[in-house]
Amino acid sequence: MNRKRTEIMVGWLLKISASLTVLVTISIIWILLYEAIMFFRQVSIVEFLTSTEWTPLFTNKKFGILPLLTATFLTSIIALVVAVPMGLITAVYLSEYANPTFRSVIKPILELLASIPTVVYGFFALTVVTPFLQSFIPGMAGFNALSPGIVMGIMIMPLISSLSEDAINSVPRSLRHASYALGATRFQTSIRVLLPAASSGIIASIILAISRAIGETMIVAMAAGQQPRFTFNPLVPIETLSTYIVQVSMGDVPRNSLEYSTIFACGITLFVFTFLTNNLGIWIKNRYYRKYEI
Amino acid sequence: MKIIVKLSMLLMVVLLATSCGNKSKQNTLKGQILIDGSSTVFPLSEAVAEEFRHTYPQVKVSVGESGTGGGFKKFSRAETDINDASRAIREEEIAACKENGVDFLELEVAYDGMVVVVNPRNTWVKDLKVSELKKIWAPEAQGKIMKWNQIRPEWPDKEIHLYGPGTASGTFDYFTEAIVGKAKSSRGDYTASEDDNVLVQGVASDELALGYFGLAYYENNKDKLKVVPIDDENPANGEGATYPDAKTVQNKTYAPLSRPLFIYINSKSLVRPEVQAFVEFYLDNCIALAPQVGYVSLDSTAYKIAKDQWNEFLQKHTQKQ
Numbered sequence: 001m002n003r004k005r006t007e008i009m010v011g012w013l014l015k016i017s018a019s020l021t022v023l024v025t026i027s028i029i030w031i032l033l034y035e036a037i038m039f040f041r042q043v044s045i046v047e048f049l050t051s052t053e054w055t056p057l058f059t060n061k062k063f064g065i066l067p068l069l070t071a072t073f074l075t076s077i078i079a080l081v082v083a084v085p086m087g088l089i090t091a092v093y094l095s096e097y098a099n100p101t102f103r104s105v106i107k108p109i110l111e112l113l114a115s116i117p118t119v120v121y122g123f124f125a126l127t128v129v130t131p132f133l134q135s136f137i138p139g140m141a142g143f144n145a146l147s148p149g150i151v152m153g154i155m156i157m158p159l160i161s162s163l164s165e166d167a168i169n170s171v172p173r174s175l176r177h178a179s180y181a182l183g184a185t186r187f188q189t190s191i192r193v194l195l196p197a198a199s200s201g202i203i204a205s206i207i208l209a210i211s212r213a214i215g216e217t218m219i220v221a222m223a224a225g226q227q228p229r230f231t232f233n234p235l236v237p238i239e240t241l242s243t244y245i246v247q248v249s250m251g252d253v254p255r256n257s258l259e260y261s262t263i264f265a266c267g268i269t270l271f272v273f274t275f276l277t278n279n280l281g282i283w284i285k286n287r288y289y290r291k292y293e294i
Numbered sequence: 295m296k297i298i299v300k301l302s303m304l305l306m307v308v309l310l311a312t313s314c315g316n317k318s319k320q321n322t323l324k325g326q327i328l329i330d331g332s333s334t335v336f337p338l339s340e341a342v343a344e345e346f347r348h349t350y351p352q353v354k355v356s357v358g359e360s361g362t363g364g365g366f367k368k369f370s371r372a373e374t375d376i377n378d379a380s381r382a383i384r385e386e387e388i389a390a391c392k393e394n395g396v397d398f399l400e401l402e403v404a405y406d407g408m409v410v411v412v413n414p415r416n417t418w419v420k421d422l423k424v425s426e427l428k429k430i431w432a433p434e435a436q437g438k439i440m441k442w443n444q445i446r447p448e449w450p451d452k453e454i455h456l457y458g459p460g461t462a463s464g465t466f467d468y469f470t471e472a473i474v475g476k477a478k479s480s481r482g483d484y485t486a487s488e489d490d491n492v493l494v495q496g497v498a499s500d501e502l503a504l505g506y507f508g509l510a511y512y513e514n515n516k517d518k519l520k521v522v523p524i525d526d527e528n529p530a531n532g533e534g535a536t537y538p539d540a541k542t543v544q545n546k547t548y549a550p551l552s553r554p555l556f557i558y559i560n561s562k563s564l565v566r567p568e569v570q571a572f573v574e575f576y577l578d579n580c581i582a583l584a585p586q587v588g589y590v591s592l593d594s595t596a597y598k599i600a601k602d603q604w605n606e607f608l609q610k611h612t613q614k615q
Binding site: 053054055058059060062085131139141142143225226227228229236237247253282 | 338344367425433436452453455456460461462478479480481484485486488492495496498499500501502503
């Protein structure tokens with residue numbers, strides 16, 4: 001009797017805590033939607049999506065999200081260009097080439113990279129990487145997309161390497177052995193057999209990294225500048241979606257004003273993009289998912 | 295460790311001694327002084343208030359910063375004793391004061407200056423005209439004036455990167471009013487930050503930068519920035535371009551990027567000796583405190599004149615009662 005009662009109570013507790021997270025998620029989306037709808041009542045969605053100027057805080061108000069979007073993509077793409085090759089090479093090296101002792105030392109150190117606070121990365125980009133890049137790139141501004149992009153790449157690299165390595169490791173032994181038995185070298189085995197076989201896990205890791213890069217705030221807020229500019233030039237100051245949200249929520253913009261509601265419009269845009277990338281990831285993962293019978 | 299303990303004990307003794315000394319001298323004054331108004335003047339009034347609290351520990355001074363206009367609203371209802379203002383009082387505000395029987399005294403207490411700066415590696419900018427600044431910063435320039443050679447043809451065919459304060463800043467309001475002609479009227483495609491250090495950092499690390507902010511931030515970062523002298527094309531203010539410094543701000547030749555800061559004293563508060571003491575204290579200490587908070591003080595004769603005005607105002611209103 002008593003045991004049964006405890007069991008029921010535990011069941012309820014678990015149910016409540018599980019539904020609490022769902023509730024929080026739903027309410028966040030609801031608030032975002034509600035405020036964004038208030039915003040789109042005053043600003044046409046066509047202007048929002050097509051105009052190339054973003055100056056909602058000024059007298060001559062323009063509400064084109066494109067400068068913020070291109071900035072977000074620019075920094076994310078730079079980060080991926082750095083993180084994907086580095087992450088994959090590291091993953092292959094760790095799972096196929098490195099000896100176990102070395103691996104047991106290097107892997108935790110790599111994962112340590114992921115635990116550095118992003119504000120430290122931002123500071124690193126601003127005070128170390130930017131001056132270094134400026135020493136050989138003439139005309140590069142102190143705030144730019146390149147430096148925080150590279151640093152962001154370093155930040156998300158362990159995410160890719162660690163998850164990809166797990167994926168490569170979980171490829172069945174039989175495949176690896178078969179490849180070697182056919183006379184393939186270690187390099188051929190890694191590139192032609194293991195990477196394709198682990199592709200779903202690798203893609204999942206890259207998608208996670210993309211989501212992280214798009215939403216990353218502190219590094220770009222500190223080192224990329226605060227100027228909404230419609231450009232793909234990585235050497236000039238720009239402003240990402242997340243930086244804009246920080247700028248407005250920290251500033252003196254009055255609440256319940258049109259200016260203030262822009263951050264919800266930006267928030268929902270950000271949300272839509274992370275949502276899309278995540279779903280794209282799931283779709284790709286399912287599409288290329290291979291089942292192995294061992 | 296022991297030394298630290300001893301030192302801190304010594305410090306406590308000294309502190310006790312000084313605070314006792316103060317008390318015995320001036321504990322006679324009690325009461326409360328309410329100040330509100332411009333957030334630009336706030337640092338100065340707050341600095342004066344802090345010093346004042348040391349001397350008169352029993353007087354409570356509170357300094358608000360609800361903006362010049364918001365402050366005048368309260369001031370005209372005699373809810374505050376002193377209003378900080380970064381501009382002269384407006385007609386309708388004078389009318390509101392009259393309606394409530396509030397007379398006031400306007401005192402200039404310091405100057406606020408702005409600087410236009412470029413990167414030290416910028417070799418081409420030697421000076422700028424106000425009309426050129428207007429061309430750069432006007433709302434019409436947005437997305438159009440993007441290169442240095444659009445301002446002067448002999449300047450390089452390179453992008454111009456603009457840095458300036460955000461829209462919530464008093465410096466933004468003032469710069470746009472002085473340069474563009476209408477407060478808050480500015481292009482929006484520039485690096486806008488309420489944090490002046492971001493602007494300093496931006497200009498200091500960007501060869502193609504042009505920025506503006508308060509004089510104080512330039513004073514603290516002189517080695518990283520190059521200041522641009524401004525020509526207002528008005529010979530009455532001196533021929534040619536003028537560099538900003540204490541002297542040119544005081545004699546008003548550095549125009550139009552410097553402005554006087556005011557305090558307004560409410561006649562209804564004059565009966566209270568603590569308010570009288572505070573105003574006098576303000577005028578006596580401004581010359582030393584204004585530079586500390588980043589403003590330029592008036593010269594000493596100007597403070598003497600202000601003091602005469604104040605005494606006159608005080609006599610006029612205390613005799614009536």
